[in-house]
Amino acid sequence: MAENYSQQYRGKVSHVYLGEGKAESLNPEVKKADTLYNKHMQELFDIVAPEAAAERIDAVNTQGDIAVKTAEVLRGKSTAWQQYKEHKNIKQFINDLDTEWRGRELPHKLERFLLFSVMGGFYSGLDFATDFVADTTFLRKDVGRLGVGKLTLVSLDDTDSNGNRKALKAGWEMLSDKLISMFSDKSVKEATNRDDVEFVSPISDALASVGNVIASIATPSEKRGVARFLNAVINPGTIEAGFRSIAAIPVVGAKVENMYIALNKQLLKGEGVLPYGFEVALSMLAAKESQKKNVELIKEHVG
Amino acid sequence: MKHDISDFIHAVSHSKLLNREQKRELLEHPEALPELYRMELAIVLHKYDERARMREDEVRNRMEEATKRFVKDLDRHNIPDDVKSELLEKSHKHVASLARQAATS
Numbered sequence: 001m002a003e004n005y006s007q008q009y010r011g012k013v014s015h016v017y018l019g020e021g022k023a024e025s026l027n028p029e030v031k032k033a034d035t036l037y038n039k040h041m042q043e044l045f046d047i048v049a050p051e052a053a054a055e056r057i058d059a060v061n062t063q064g065d066i067a068v069k070t071a072e073v074l075r076g077k078s079t080a081w082q083q084y085k086e087h088k089n090i091k092q093f094i095n096d097l098d099t100e101w102r103g104r105e106l107p108h109k110l111e112r113f114l115l116f117s118v119m120g121g122f123y124s125g126l127d128f129a130t131d132f133v134a135d136t137t138f139l140r141k142d143v144g145r146l147g148v149g150k151l152t153l154v155s156l157d158d159t160d161s162n163g164n165r166k167a168l169k170a171g172w173e174m175l176s177d178k179l180i181s182m183f184s185d186k187s188v189k190e191a192t193n194r195d196d197v198e199f200v201s202p203i204s205d206a207l208a209s210v211g212n213v214i215a216s217i218a219t220p221s222e223k224r225g226v227a228r229f230l231n232a233v234i235n236p237g238t239i240e241a242g243f244r245s246i247a248a249i250p251v252v253g254a255k256v257e258n259m260y261i262a263l264n265k266q267l268l269k270g271e272g273v274l275p276y277g278f279e280v281a282l283s284m285l286a287a288k289e290s291q292k293k294n295v296e297l298i299k300e301h302v303g
Numbered sequence: 304m305k306h307d308i309s310d311f312i313h314a315v316s317h318s319k320l321l322n323r324e325q326k327r328e329l330l331e332h333p334e335a336l337p338e339l340y341r342m343e344l345a346i347v348l349h350k351y352d353e354r355a356r357m358r359e360d361e362v363r364n365r366m367e368e369a370t371k372r373f374v375k376d377l378d379r380h381n382i383p384d385d386v387k388s389e390l391l392e393k394s395h396k397h398v399a400s401l402a403r404q405a406a407t408s
Contacts, residue, residue, distance in 0.1 A: 033382045037390050040373040041397070047365045048401045051358055062320055062351045066344065073340045 094250050101254035112248035120241030123180050128232035130176035135228075139169055166216065173212050173231055181205065181236040202267035203260065204240035211239075307341055308333055314345035319355045321348070359403065366398045 080096035087093075099105050106112075138146055146154040146168075156165050184199040211234040215227065232238075247257035315321065315329045333341065373394065377387050 030383075030386055032380050033377065033386050033390060036373065036376050036380065036382070037394070040369065040376075040394060043369045043373075044366055044394075044397060044401060047362060047369060051362050055355070055358060058351065058354060059320060062347060065347050069340065069343045069347065073337055 098250045098254050101251065102257060106248070106254075109248045109250055109253075113245050116241045116245035116248065119184075120238045120245060123184065123235055123237030123241060124232045126180055126183075127176060127235040127238070128228065130179075131173070131228055131231050134169065134172045134176075135224075139165060139172070170212070170216055173216070174209075177208055177212065177235045181208075184237040184240070200236040200240045201243075201260070201264050203263040204236045204243060206267060207239050208234055208236040307338060307345075311336075311341040311345045314348040314352075318348045318352060320351050362401070363398070366401065370394055370398060 080100045084093040145152045154164050181200045188197050188199040215230040243260050247253040
């Protein structure tokens with residue numbers, strides 16, 4: 001019976017589960033097969049692993065190639081002219097060329113042009129009004145002196161032989177320009193609710209300073225209308241508004257804007273020929289004015 | 304132009320590099336892409352697929368060689384046939400999936 005009992009299991013049972021712990025195979029061939037199989041799996045892994053790594057590198061490089069090809073296409077299509085050759089739309093070409101030259105999309109060009117033109121006109125009107133006030137009050141020809149009571153601070157004569165009238169006018173012009181500049185800056189601060197912004201840029205300030213001196217020297221004193229017009233227009237607010245309204249013109253304005261930015265950068269950094277140029281110009285103009293005065297005095301003395 | 308687009312469409316739709324979403328995006332309006340870009344992209348994708356196919360073949364060949372050596376080892380050690388066939392079946396399944404993963408992991 002025991003023999004029959006064992007016969008039914010002979011050759012069928014290869015190992016017995018002994019509960020917890022690893023079951024040991026009783027068949028040495030199977031144990032050997034497991035070992036060979038593990039060795040075979042290791043060999044397969046040694047074949048596959050480097051290839052998988054190489055494939056990753058290849059995929060990354062290929063994706064990089066695609067990115068470069070895309071960039072080349074975009075670069076080639078980046079110019080307005082290239083795009084115009086495809087769409088043949090003049091209006092779009094002008095807009096694209098303007099954006100390309102400006103380096104940014106500038107919206108509402110017409111509105112900007114009108115706004116800054118109006119602002120420039122307003123500041124000119126303000127300057128004209130201040131000049132008019134001065135010309136009709138303390139700079140009138142019949143005013144012989146400026147002072148308090150019997151104390152004379154500045155003596156004036158109708159021929160301006162001592163140059164005080166001209167100096168007073170120049171000083172008043174500078175003061176009114178400064179006030180207009182402060183007014184425009186304050187307006188921008190209020191409109192934008194920011195304290196770190198201003199309207200008048202350094203280039204407009206500098207051009208106004210030099211321009212006023214040139215205008216006062218170059219304009220004959222009898223051409224009062226011309227002098228008044230030039231003085232009204234040459235102020236920081238109007239010059240700045242002029243720059244900005246011209247800069248709002250498509251295409252042409254882009255180059256003006258680029259020049260405006262470049263000039264301001266030079267002045268802000270104190271680099272380049274521009275700051276030096278303005279200093280020289282102002283010095284020379286002051287010297288010329290002084291020389292002219294000396295010549296007039298010499299003529300008087302000799303004559 | 305038509306041949307170019309069909310080549311591009313074929314390259315993208317059969318690409319092993321791109322996923323489904325990327326294929327869908329590229330194939331949405333292929334005619335809107337510049338012709339040169341379509342051509343160059345198709346070339347890049349073709350070349351990648353070719354290299355992936357070569358990698359897959361190479362890996363499969365090497366793994367089949369390894370499997371033959373495994374079979375010889377099993378025979379040399381007189382492993383019973385039932386155990387041998389079971390192990391070979393498992394090995395073949397592994398070889399197939401590993402070859403695919405190596406090509407486009």
